[in-house]
Amino acid sequence: MRSRGIPPALAEHEIFYTEQAPEAADLLGRALSPARLSLGEVDSQRFAASLHGVRLRDVSLLHLDFGIAADLDMPSMGPYYAVHMPTNGRVLCTHDGRTIECNPIRAVVTSPGMEMGMQFAYDSPILVLRIEQEALTSHLTRLLGGTLSQPILFEPEMDLTTEAAMRWTGAIQMLHTEIFYEDSLVQRGHGIGSIEELLMSTLLLLQPSNHQARLVMPVEPVGKRVVREALDYIEAHLADRVTMTDIAKNVHMSIRAVQQGFREELETTPMLYLRDRRLERARADLVDGLPRDGVTVTDVAERWGFNHLGSFAVLYRKRWGESPSETLRR
Structure with a gap:
């Protein structure tokens, strides 16, 4: 049974396509984590790897397809959390000492720094929802009202057939819709933060982790x-x-x-925290903005309470290593 192909929202967002396995491994290493890719002898001449995807700010939606059977080994996952959801076939995943058969009703959630092995069966494309580690940690810190005693570590197996998981599926569908329609809020540069926070909150609330108990039943x-x-x-x-x-x-x-x-x-302190959050909002506006649309550094700075442009630029560069105008021009 053939898969239904690339999700419509990602079809026009090709990151790479190659028919060479070494090149595919190199490109995946740049896009995800350094990886080793090996192919079986059967059908190896028909190999073709493609990666499609979009990134909002701290959340990315990716679609990876090898077409044929392949083994992908990542010795150390990068600084992000990811939910791996095959849209067809099966992928045998080894993560955190567990081996899980990942398929359209069972996903795998990975945590940063751990080894990840993936054995793709024939015609087993996979949809990956990636959340940057710093963003998820900051979001959970705000939800809990305190710093984390240890990094977030998720239970790897996610059962997509449960009633609770339906909310996760609904959040993914909402993201897909926002990416697909040209006149959506996200496409116009609005509401990105809200969509990302919905996805992060849903994952933190639904998927077991070492912090879930504090979040669900806080004392x-x-x-x-x-x-x-x-x-x-x-x-x-x-x-x-x-x-x-x-x-x-x-x-x-x-x-x-x-x-x-x-x-x-x-x-x-409360005021330093307030300043840092305003800097993050200002950066988000600069990342989303386009100079041709009339977006200026001055307007963004004043919108978020920075009335002295020179001080704002100094704080901004210290935090992100570039000037506000450089962010706006990218």
Whole structure:
């Protein structure tokens, strides 16, 4: 039974196509992680590898197809989490000491730095949802209201037939739709953050991990509750003028108590956290913006509360290693 081919939303977004196995391994190494690719003798002359995909900001949707049977070994996954979902056939995956048959009803979730082995059966293309490690860690930190004691580590096997997993499938379909339609919010550079946060939250809530219990059934000390409520307030007022008095008033605690909570849970101060989140939002606008559409560094900086352009540029370069104008021009 032949697969239905490349998802329509990705069909016009080819990253590479090659009929040479060494070249395919090299290109996959650049796109995903350094990899070794080996083919069986049967049908090896018919080998053709293709990778299609799009990246929003911190979330990418990729489609990998070898056509024939192939073995792909990645000694160390890159700094990202990924959900591997075959759209046809089967892929035997070895990850975190487990071997799992991955197919259209069973996916595999990988964590950074671990070895990943994949044995592709004939006609077994795979859809990969990739989330950058830093983004997922930051998102979970905001949800929990505190720093993580250890990196996120997911249970590798994901059963796509459960009722809970239907929400994951729905989130993927929403992403596909937003990418496919030219007049969608995402295509117009809006709502990208919301889509990414939906995907990250859904994965964190549904897939077992070493932090899921804290997220699903949190038992919060007063300090953690204060920090979480302060983070919610800051997130909702990033574009507004916010003072320590505003934050303390809205969480019904003293300024000192809020500051102490941030030091203990996040190892920072409320105002430094606010500044960092504004820098992240400014970068997102610059990445999405196009100079021909009238987007300027000055407008973006002022939108997120940076009224001194020189200071904004210094902070921006220190955080990302490039100037705001360089980001806008890319």
